[in-house]
Amino acid sequence: xxxxxTTNQLxxxxxxxxxxxxxxLRVPEGCVYGxxxxxxxxxxxxxxxxxxxxxxxxxxxxxxxxxxxxHRADVLGRVGSMVESPSLYGHLTGRENLEIxxxxxxxxxxxxxxxxxxxxxxxxxxxxTKQYSLGMKQRLGLALALLGEPDLLILDEPTxxxxxxxxxxxxxxxxxxxxxxxxxxxxxSHLLGEVQQIADHVGIIHNGRLLxxxxxxxxxxxxxxxxxxxxxxxxxxxxILQEADWSVAKTNGHFLIVTAEQGDCAPQVSxxxxxxxxxLYQLRRVEPSLEAVFLGLTGSAGxxxxxx
Amino acid sequence: xxxxxxxxxxxxxxxKRTLALWLVLLTPLxxxxxxxxxxxxxxxxxxxxxxxxVWLQRSVGPIWSLFVFPMLIAxxxxxxGAVEHTSGGWRRIxxxxxxxxxxxxxxxxxAHVLLLxxxLWLVLLxxxxxxxxxxxxxxxxFAGIIPSGSxxxxxxxxxxxxxxxxxxxxxxxxxxxxxxxxxxxxxxGTFVGMVQATGWYQKLFPWKYMINTQAAIEGVPELxxxxxxxxxxxxxxxxxxxxxxxxxx
Numbered sequence: 001x002x003x004x005x006t007t008n009q010l011x012x013x014x015x016x017x018x019x020x021x022x023x024x025l026r027v028p029e030g031c032v033y034g035x036x037x038x039x040x041x042x043x044x045x046x047x048x049x050x051x052x053x054x055x056x057x058x059x060x061x062x063x064x065x066x067x068x069x070x071h072r073a074d075v076l077g078r079v080g081s082m083v084e085s086p087s088l089y090g091h092l093t094g095r096e097n098l099e100i101x102x103x104x105x106x107x108x109x110x111x112x113x114x115x116x117x118x119x120x121x122x123x124x125x126x127x128x129t130k131q132y133s134l135g136m137k138q139r140l141g142l143a144l145a146l147l148g149e150p151d152l153l154i155l156d157e158p159t160x161x162x163x164x165x166x167x168x169x170x171x172x173x174x175x176x177x178x179x180x181x182x183x184x185x186x187x188x189s190h191l192l193g194e195v196q197q198i199a200d201h202v203g204i205i206h207n208g209r210l211l212x213x214x215x216x217x218x219x220x221x222x223x224x225x226x227x228x229x230x231x232x233x234x235x236x237x238x239x240i241l242q243e244a245d246w247s248v249a250k251t252n253g254h255f256l257i258v259t260a261e262q263g264d265c266a267p268q269v270s271x272x273x274x275x276x277x278x279x280l281y282q283l284r285r286v287e288p289s290l291e292a293v294f295l296g297l298t299g300s301a302g303x304x305x306x307x308x
Numbered sequence: 309x310x311x312x313x314x315x316x317x318x319x320x321x322x323x324k325r326t327l328a329l330w331l332v333l334l335t336p337l338x339x340x341x342x343x344x345x346x347x348x349x350x351x352x353x354x355x356x357x358x359x360x361x362v363w364l365q366r367s368v369g370p371i372w373s374l375f376v377f378p379m380l381i382a383x384x385x386x387x388x389g390a391v392e393h394t395s396g397g398w399r400r401i402x403x404x405x406x407x408x409x410x411x412x413x414x415x416x417x418x419a420h421v422l423l424l425x426x427x428l429w430l431v432l433l434x435x436x437x438x439x440x441x442x443x444x445x446x447x448x449x450f451a452g453i454i455p456s457g458s459x460x461x462x463x464x465x466x467x468x469x470x471x472x473x474x475x476x477x478x479x480x481x482x483x484x485x486x487x488x489x490x491x492x493x494x495x496x497g498t499f500v501g502m503v504q505a506t507g508w509y510q511k512l513f514p515w516k517y518m519i520n521t522q523a524a525i526e527g528v529p530e531l532x533x534x535x536x537x538x539x540x541x542x543x544x545x546x547x548x549x550x551x552x553x554x555x556x557x
Contacts, residue, residue, distance in 0.1 A: 014557075051403040053556040077405040087400035089391065091325045103318045104406040106310070128325075144400070 002065050004029045004152050004184040005050060009059035012045050019045040021208035022059065027186055027201065030178050034195030035188040037205035038298055043188040044084060046205070047156045050186075051081050063152060077105070080150035082158060086141020090130030094121055094140050097129055098147060107148050115143040119173070135166035142170065153177065155187040159194055167194070174198050192294045206298040223293045226286040227258045227266045232279030240276050241269065257286070311407040315414035323418065328387035332426045335380050339372060340433035347441050353448060360450035361438055365462060368434060373466050373518035374502055380426060381470060381477050382494020385419050389481030389490065399556045408552035412482070416544050419478045423470065427463035434459055462522070469517040469532045471540020473497070476514070479547035483554075514539065 005027035012020040020042040027033045037043050048054035050061050052068045052075075061068050063075045088097050098112045116122045119139045124132070129140060138158065145153055158174070159167045175198050177183050189195050195202060202219055204212040212219055231237040234254050241248045246269070247259040258269050266285060273280050323329050343364060353363050392398050401411055435454055442450035481490040501515030510516060511531055520532035 048399070048556065051399075053399055053402055055555055073405045073407065075405075076403065079403075081403045083396075083399045083403065085396065087396035089322060089395050089397065091391075092322070096321055096324070100318045100321055101400075101404065103314045103321075104401065104404045104411075106314060 002029060003027055005033075005061070005063055005186060006065070007046075007050075007059065007061045010046070010049060010056050010061055011058040012042075012049060012054060013057045018208050020049070020056075020205075023205070023208070023210050025203055025210065026213065027184060027203075029184050030182055031201045032174060032178060032185040032187070032199045034199030034202040035186060035205065036192060036195050036202055036294065037188075037190060039190055041190075041205045041298075042208040043190075043205060044156055045208075047081075047083055047154055047188055050154055051079070051083065052076065053083070077148075078151040079154060080145035080147065080152070081154040081156075082141045082145045083154075083156045085160065086137050086144070088129040088132075088137055088140060091128060093126050093128055094132070094136075094143075095125040097140065098125075098143060101144050101147050105148050111147055111149075115146045118146060119143040120169070134161040135163060138162055138166065138170065142173070149181060149183075151183055153183055153185045153187075155185070157189055158187055159189070159191070171198050204294065204297055211297045219293055223296065225260050225264060227260070227269055228282075228284050228286050229256050229258065229269065229273070229280060230254045230282035231256065231273065232281070236276075237273055237278045240272065240278065244272060254281070311410035312414055315406055315411045316417060319414045319418045322391055323388075323422075326387065326391065328384045328391075328422065331380065331384055331387070332422045333429065335376060336426055336430035336433050339368060339376055339430060340437050342371075343368060343434070343437050344440070347437075347445075347448065358449070359452070360441065360448040361455045361458075363449075364434055364438055365455075365459060368430070369462060369522050370519060372430065373522065374516075375498060377423075377427070377466060377470065377518060378473060378498040378501060378515050379495065381423060381473055382491055382498065384422055384426075385474065385477040385481040386487050386490040386494070388415070388419055388422070389478070390487050392482070393485040393487075402556055409548055412548040412551040415482065416475065416478050416548060419474055420471075423474055424464075424467045427467045428460075431456070431459045431463045465521040465529070465533060466518045468540075469521045469536035471536045472514045472517065472543060473536075475540045475543035475547055479543065479550070482547070482551050 003026050005025055007023050007025040010020055010023040010025070011018065023046060035043055035046070045054065049056050050063065050068065052072050055069070063079060066075050068075050089100070095112060095116070098115065102109070102112055113122070116125050119142050121136065121139050121143055124136060129137060132140065138161065142158065145155065159170050162170065171194070174185050174187065177185055187195070187198070196216065199216065201215055202212070203210055212222065214222070228251070229237070231254055234250060234256060237256060238248055238250060241256070241258060246265070249257045251257055258265060264285070266283060270280060270283055346367065353360060355363060402408060435456055438450040438454065441448055477490060477494055480493060484490065497515040501513060511520065511528060512535070514535070517532040517536040521529045523529055523532070
């Protein structure tokens with residue numbers, strides 16, 4: 001299957017600042033792709049380049065294997081988008097806002113009712129959007145993006161400012177979209193928990209650079225496995241393991257965390273401690289949380305840069 | 309062409325309930341109302357042997373072309389541009405498959421349509437003022453054939469001579485998100501244009517083109533029209549080219 005989005009060495013600088021730095025993305029068709037990164041990491045700049053709103057300084061962005069710059073109209077005809085907050089004309093009603101996009105996209109009239117229904121906005125469609133709550137604006141923004149049944153949805157922080165119920169609604173809608181329509185969803189967010197619940201693929205960006213790309217499972221597996229142990233004599237166990245070049249950290253009470261360089265270290269750790277006469281009460285493998293992985297990746301990238 | 313027509317219709321919808329549209333309708337009403345007030349304060353026309361229609365044209369022409377219309381151009385284009393800037397509309401419409409130049413041309417088209425309409429509306433209202441005053445005070449010389457052609461020609465000339473200023477103000481208003489910048493330059497241009505001067509400045513300063521269409525000096529009205537129209541077309545084309553290719557940051 002051809003990818004919905006590919007970028008090749010995509011770079012954008014603003015003066016001296018490299019907002020996006022040699023980004024190589026590959027978003028498989030039909031997936032929900034979470035584009036994760038802290039605030040200011042280059043997510044929105046990337047999204048703008050994907051939509052042709054911003055010219056890359058170097059490299060190129062392709063949607064459906066076609067360069068966005070040279071095939072703008074063809075490519076954008078298959079894309080629905082929402083960049084940052086929803087762009088709504090406050091003096092117009094929800095329906096009028098949709099009518100503008102419908103005309104510009106040259107779509108049939110019934111498409112408006114379909115997206116209003118899909119986003120549960122039918123009953124408020126006659127009201128000026130300046131009267132809308134943030135959640136309603138977000139839902140109408142999504143309705144605008146869904147107009148014309150796009151093959152690819154590019155959404156920048158789609159759950160920003162929503163209450164928990166609103167977040168759940170949007171999450172369900174986005175999660176089901178590939179199943180219902182076959183569309184690919186590319187959503188950028190700084191909230192790992194949010195992406196974790198919707199996406200099956202993730203890309204992690206920090207300071208404009210892509211630190212990881214793959215499935216959520218791959219992300220978890222890429223992290224070094226850890227073993228938590230409870231021992232009788234913590235200080236002696238710590239010394240033994242450190243002597244054997246293990247990376248060990250004391251947590252609380254009689255617990256230690258051992259991080260393996262690679263593979264599973266549980267058998268070796270237990271054997272070593274028992275052979276040296278340490279009472280081993282408990283041993284369990286620790287699956288690192290995605291949050292730890294995310295913070296580990298973005299944190300260590302930041303540290304490396306500071307050291308350089 | 310299809311993209312342009314769709315963009316033009318979409319732009320029409322965006323103008324609904326906007327202050328820009330209201331100003332286009334209300335400003336000529338205000339000017340016509342002022343003329344009625346002036347007439348109400350006079351016992352007879354100040355000029356002997358001049359019909360009421362000629363007086364009306366000479367009374368409105370300078371106020372409109374030198375002050376009200378240039379200010380209206382600045383305000384209407386600034387408000388029209390603000391529709392996109394305040395809503396983040398550029399990133400929405402430029403992420404659609406519609407041709408960018410078609411969108412920008414449709415916007416420029418509406419700026420021109422609005423400002424032409426306000427001139428035509430003024431003509432209608434002035435005719436209304438004359439007819440009303442003829443009923444109230446027949447001695448004011450509003451009898452006879454209504455010189456609607458002359459009024460219409462004056463209004464169309466004002467609009468055509470304003471082409472340069474309209475395109476320039478449109479460019480400013482859509483290029484910069486600052487409402488104050490476009491409005492400030494428009495107000496500045498209007499006031500500088502009101503300064504009495506002679507020589508090349510009188511003929512070439514764009515905010516003077518509108519009143520120059522009524523000048524009695526040979527060649528000046530023609531020059532004002534030529535500069536207004538050609539400048540409007542060149543600046544209009546440049547503005548569409550520039551606005552369509554810029555980055556949306």
